[in-house]
Amino acid sequence: MTYFNPDSEDAAIEKPTIALFGELGWETLNCYHETFGPLSLLGRETMAEVVLPSRLRAAIESNSATVYLCVLHLRSIGFEHKL
Numbered sequence: 001m002t003y004f005n006p007d008s009e010d011a012a013i014e015k016p017t018i019a020l021f022g023e024l025g026w027e028t029l030n031c032y033h034e035t036f037g038p039l040s041l042l043g044r045e046t047m048a049e050v051v052l053p054s055r056l057r058a059a060i061e062s063n064s065a066t067v068y069l070c071v072l073h074l075r076s077i078g079f080e081h082k083l
Helices: 009-023 053-062 064-076
Strands: none
Touching: 053 064
């Protein structure tokens, strides 16, 4: 039998947030059991990699004008990252 705790982080925060992203049209995926390295489901080497560069690059290329303005803003507040 599986125990369900309604006060857990999963029930109180994670599942409602994932549902909201789905309603907003985002693709969601449960990666709780993801493995890392060359066979990673998302192409991550470690759990610390929270940005998926290949997906981010594709999104930037398909939304280049909007992203360009966002990059200018991020640079203006001191954020610098190389894709």
